[in-house]
Amino acid sequence: MIVDIHQAGAIAATAQAKPGQSFLHLLFETGISRGRELCAGTGLCGKCKIRFLGAPPAPCTDDQARLDAEELADGWRLACKHVVLESCDIEVPDFAPVTLAGSRGESLAVDIGTTRIKWSLISKAGHSPEFATINPQMGVGSEVMSRLRYALSSDSARAHLRQSVIRVLGDLVRRSGAVSLAVCGNSTMIATLLDVPLVGLAYAPYSLPWQGGEKVSIDGDLPAVYIPPLLGPFIGADISAGLAHISTLEPEYPFLLADLGTNGEFVLALDAEHFFACSVPMGPAIEGVGLCCGATAGERVLSRVALGPTGLQWVGTPLSGISGTGYASILALLRRLSVIDEAGHFQAATMPLARKISDRIGTHRLGRILDLEPGVFVAERDIEEFLKAKAGVNVALRSLVRRAGLLEGDVARIYLAGALGEHADPSDLITLGFLPEAWREKVEVAGNTALAGTLLALESEDVRNWLACLPDRVVVEGLVEREDFGSAFMQAMRFAWV
Known part of the structure; x- marks a missing residue:
């Protein structure tokens, strides 16, 4: 089956497709969609839309949720929700080419x-x-x-x-x-x-x-x-490199490294010889990907919200999207004002300024939303995705501290890394229940510890030797495989430390 892919008014690629192949995968294999910020093929983000230039397939439920009536009538569909059944012509939106910045070095x-x-x-x-x-x-x-x-x-x-x-x-x-x-x-x-x-x-x-x-x-x-060495099936070389970096800081023990990315990876160091580690899937929501208005950090992408005399305030208008850090910032503020409850649902506020904000709550084909600017909003379904990430982190950290025979207050220092950990305000993470109140004065935003440790390994044989010994010092707990993980996760599905 032949699929002609049109872009900017011309055929950008002609692909030989297998029957039943996802259009999403076809676009990747032709190079058309590489570098796009897409969700996991679940129809959440709507950024993989394509237009059928001939007879389009019938729209599915996700098409109808993400695309408006005019787009559906024009033949637009979600590439992740449709497969190749016959030869066809499709159109894809123009994508800005991916460019690599950099400098020179040995x-x-x-x-x-x-x-x-x-x-x-x-x-x-x-x-x-x-x-x-x-x-x-x-x-x-x-x-x-x-x-x-x-x-x-x-x-x-x-x-x-x-x-x-x-x-x-x-x-x-x-x-x-x-x-x-x-x-x-x-x-x-x-x-x-x-x-x-x-x-x-x-x-x-x-x-x-x-x-x-x-x-x-x-x-x-x-x-x-x-x-660098990999420590477990879901605790990779980025974590061992991060630990190498922290080890050069002469840390106070016990310390915790929390790498908050699409996978949450956590290591609790009792001393220089004994480490406990675990991981939980967090999903792309905390990086702003896969959400209704999610985007990775960049120009005109909301990354922080403040409260002013007239309500919510931000810079970068007009907005093009909301980053993971932006979601953490706005959800924490809404939680403090009781515009969302612990379960992540919008609710009517009582304080005058909070009422101004809750007046932005409305209905949309995607469900209940809080409007920020035209076309940019926070949806309750987005809050649920963020809440899932919070629940996983909550369970992982509490389990790791208990596994080491400690209380939360016993941990001397918490190093935050990863996409969310590098940029979010720790007080926002405490408000949302990612971290306990007992750690408020102990949190250090550590930056990209993985890259810092990898640079050290390039320069120093001593660091590489330290890394070689690390796996034998780490006890990895299979948290998700535990029978009680599901119930603990559901209990933590609220914006509070549980």
């Missing part, structure tokens, strides 16, 4: 995150700033399970997923002139990059297909790559 450190790839360089002048681009694998979904399902669907799919990242690494090496390379990332990102078996990461009982902590060759055009 050594290149790369953090392959689920949503973004970040990097920094070492030269004779020192360390460069941190640069970032969208992970091209976002074209098949925003979280690791969507990637694993796609990779396991066929050998060619797995190769497409792997090569999309190798191309980015190759571009970075060529642009920078780097002759040494170190890469960190979660276990799925690393396993995909190395083309090792993925079944143990996709299905229980979960297992780690490769241990890391060594140099490997991943492509003939790249230098040999040092990858």
Whole structure:
């Protein structure tokens, strides 16, 4: 079956499609959608829309929720919700090309995150700033399970997923002139990059297909790559690198590293020799992806909200979307004003200023929403997605502290990392119940600890030796596999520390 893909008034690609193949995957394999901030193929974000230039398929429920009547009549549909049944012509919106910023340097450190790839360089002048681009694998979904399902669907799919990242690494090496390379990332990102078996990461009982902590060759055009050790199926090289960075800060024990990304990874260090670790899936919501008006941080993307004499205030108008940090900021403020309740539902407020804000609450085809600007709003369904992430973090942190035989107040320092941890106001996370009140004066926003530790590993053999010993010092708890996880998770589905 032949699919002609039109963009900007011309045919951008002609693809040979398999019967029943998702249009979403077809767009990724042709390179059309690489670098797009898409949800996990669940119809939440609406950003994968395509227009059928011939007879369109009947709209599904998700089409009707995300697209208005005029768009549906014009033949627009969600690519993630339709499959190729016959040869056809489709149109895709224009996408801004992905460009790679950077500088030159002898050594290149790369953090392959689920949503973004970040990097920094070492030269004779020192360390460069941190640069970032969208992970091209976002074209098949925003979280690791969507990637694993796609990779396991066929050998060619797995190769497409792997090569999309190798191309980015190759571009970075060529642009920078780097002759040494170190890469960190979660276990799925690393396993995909190395083309090792993925079944143990996709299905229980979960297992780690490769241990890391060594140099490997991943492509003939790249230098040999040092990858820090992986600590568990969902506790990757980014976490071991982060611990290497914190170990150089002469930390006070016991300390906690909380990496809040699409996967929440947590390590509690009792002392320099004893570590307890666990992880929970958090989903892309905390990075602003997959939500009705979600977006990664950037120009005109809401990242912080304040309360002024007339109600909500922000900068960057007109808004184009809301980042994960922006959602945390606005939800915390709404919670303090009782505009949303503990369960995450909008409610009528009593205080005069809060009433002005609650007057923005209305109905939409996506459900109840709080309007911010035309086309930009917070929906109750978005709040639920954010609440799921909060519940997972709550359960993980409480379980880890108890596993170590401690109380929350015994932890001396909490280092926040990851997409949400790097940028959110800790007081917002306490208001929403991600963190307990007992940690208010103990939280340190630590930045990108993964990239910082990977840079250290590039420079220092002592750091690499420390990392080599780390796996034997870490006890990994399989939290999600526990029988009581489901009930504890549901109990934590409210904006309070539980």
